[in-house]
Amino acid sequence: MVNKSRSSRLDFINGDEAVAYGAKLCRPQVIAVYPITPQTIVVERLAEFVANGLMNCEYVYVESEHSAMCAAMGASLVGARAFTATSSQGLAYMHEMLHYVSGSRFPIVMMNANRTLAAPWNIFGDQRDSLAQRDTGWIQVYVENGQEALDMIIQAYALAENDRVYTPVMVNLDGFVNTHTFELVEIPDQHDVDEFLPPFRSKNAIDFTNPRSFCITAATEWNTEFRYQQQEAMNNAKKVIGEVDKKFGDQFGRYYGGLVEEYRCAGAEVVLVGMGSVVGTSRIVVDRLRDLGVEVGLVKLRFYRPFPVEYFKSLSTRVKAIGVIDRDLSFGYEGAVASDVKSALCSTEVVPKVINFIAGIAGRDITKENIEEMYNRLFNLIKGGDEKELQFIGLRWES
Amino acid sequence: MAKPKIVKFQYPQSLQEMPLGPSAAAGLLTEPNAGWRIQRPIIDHAKCSKCLLCWVLCPEGVIDKENEELEIDMNYCKGCGLCAHECPKVSITMVGEGEADGQ
Numbered sequence: 229m230v231n232k233s234r235s236s237r238l239d240f241i242n243g244d245e246a247v248a249y250g251a252k253l254c255r256p257q258v259i260a261v262y263p264i265t266p267q268t269i270v271v272e273r274l275a276e277f278v279a280n281g282l283m284n285c286e287y288v289y290v291e292s293e294h295s296a297m298c299a300a301m302g303a304s305l306v307g308a309r310a311f312t313a314t315s316s317q318g319l320a321y322m323h324e325m326l327h328y329v330s331g332s333r334f335p336i337v338m339m340n341a342n343r344t345l346a347a348p349w350n351i352f353g354d355q356r357d358s359l360a361q362r363d364t365g366w367i368q369v370y371v372e373n374g375q376e377a378l379d380m381i382i383q384a385y386a387l388a389e390n391d392r393v394y395t396p397v398m399v400n401l402d403g404f405v406n407t408h409t410f411e412l413v414e415i416p417d418q419h420d421v422d423e424f425l426p427p428f429r430s431k432n433a434i435d436f437t438n439p440r441s442f443c444i445t446a447a448t449e450w451n452t453e454f455r456y457q458q459q460e461a462m463n464n465a466k467k468v469i470g471e472v473d474k475k476f477g478d479q480f481g482r483y484y485g486g487l488v489e490e491y492r493c494a495g496a497e498v499v500l501v502g503m504g505s506v507v508g509t510s511r512i513v514v515d516r517l518r519d520l521g522v523e524v525g526l527v528k529l530r531f532y533r534p535f536p537v538e539y540f541k542s543l544s545t546r547v548k549a550i551g552v553i554d555r556d557l558s559f560g561y562e563g564a565v566a567s568d569v570k571s572a573l574c575s576t577e578v579v580p581k582v583i584n585f586i587a588g589i590a591g592r593d594i595t596k597e598n599i600e601e602m603y604n605r606l607f608n609l610i611k612g613g614d615e616k617e618l619q620f621i622g623l624r625w626e627s
Numbered sequence: 628m629a630k631p632k633i634v635k636f637q638y639p640q641s642l643q644e645m646p647l648g649p650s651a652a653a654g655l656l657t658e659p660n661a662g663w664r665i666q667r668p669i670i671d672h673a674k675c676s677k678c679l680l681c682w683v684l685c686p687e688g689v690i691d692k693e694n695e696e697l698e699i700d701m702n703y704c705k706g707c708g709l710c711a712h713e714c715p716k717v718s719i720t721m722v723g724e725g726e727a728d729g730q
Binding site: 331332333334394431432438439440441442443444445446450453454456457460 | 638639642645648651654
């Protein structure tokens with residue numbers, strides 16, 4: 229670990245503020261945002277930075293999230309580094325533009341505060357909003373705490389703007405649990421970030437000496453080739469994510485491990501897979517169970533797209549059962565993450581048993597007891613016990 | 628006629644030649660666009676006073692005044708007949724496509 233940081237400072241801030249500091253350090257030239265709980269603090273802090281002259285940035289007040297993404301796209305089209313942030317209903321509202329931005333290959337970075345979708349109306353956290361954007365062509369990363377949130381905003385630009393990627397990145401924080409929880413966060417020095425992330429020189433921008441038409445029709449005969457390019461970019465991103473993480477870690481001393489991070493998986497009989505804030509709680513449970521000699525492990529799924537299919541294939545020979553925690557549900561089937569994990573496993577020689585735990589819906593706590601219960605059920609399963617493939621955690625009544 | 632020429636569009640020959648996202652060189656005319664024209668304007672140059680009212684009014688901008696006589700770019704004229712309707716000298720006649728005196 230080589231920490232070359234000059235004058236980073238520690239501050240006691242919440243996740244939204246960490247995102248705002250992360251964005252500020254990336255020197256976006258255009259910010260177009262519309263406030264929505266629990267993302268609002270990001271908008272407020274960035275507005276303060278701009279108003280106080282701490283950022284040299286065009287701050288666009290838009291009338292909706294759809295317009296926010298349109299404005300960000302226009303900014304990227306003229307070669308500017310663009311930032312936006314949203315949540316839940318707002319993310320759903322800009323859905324159409326997510327496709328436009330990724331298909332037109334504009335490397336915009338967006339923070340999303342994971343919050344459930346109405347109805348029933350609720351402002352608290354689950355991941356149904358962003359998981360429903362699976363096929364929009366955006367890279368999606370889920371962070372565990374405020375520090376990772378700040379660091380991933382910086383890494384997101386390095387990833388999105390990489391020549392082999394040119395794909396927008398969505399950085400997801402669990403609503404309230406991440407966005408509103410105060411933690412000590414190290415805020416890097418501006419010079420260090422400048423060194424890590426040079427100014428954006430777009431290769432997909434308007435150039436008056438070489439005029440081009442953008443976002444044009446690609447007829448039936450040509451559309452597939454553009455989609456293939458997007459898939460290639462996502463495949464490239466799998467490598468670039470690791471490279472960016474290495475470079476970031478070498479400079480700032482914090483490594484996150486790429487598409488996934490394994491926590492105490494060596495010799496584990498059963499593992500849980502989780503995304504976002506639940507990983508932090510799960511680490512404590514794993515530590516406690518390991519201290520008692522129980523062979524459990526934890527897989528922190530960081531990137532949902534591109535999905536680490538190769539990793540899960542390799543996991544198949546190492547564990548007997550996998551529990552997937554989904555803070556979402558695809559009604560009529562199961563959790564979205566579980567479906568992907570299972571489809572990665574299905575072509576392996578030995579397919580571990582999988583239980584999908586639906587938990588943490590609309591901000592319901594996923595407690596340490598809940599997580600321990602999940603591990604117990606996985607052990608019951610591998611001992612031949614009867615366990616349903618899909619289980620609701622903390623459900624009041626079951627039919 | 629001082630009109631942009633139709634250029635043959637060079638389609639990508641490999642993945643490497645594909646643009647980054649759907650974009651292409653701007654301002655290229657790659658094919659004629661007059662297929663739905665059912666009547667074409669014919670100018671009687673003996674009557675034409677070169678007042679250029681048609682040149683001003685043509686919604687498609689296909690009337691060219693660079694040479695001695697006005698010329699109409701039939702690759703892009705849609706046959707709307709506005710020029711014939713407005714000509715003060717009644718020097719423009721709309722003639723059915725395929726009829727004998729079509730030029």
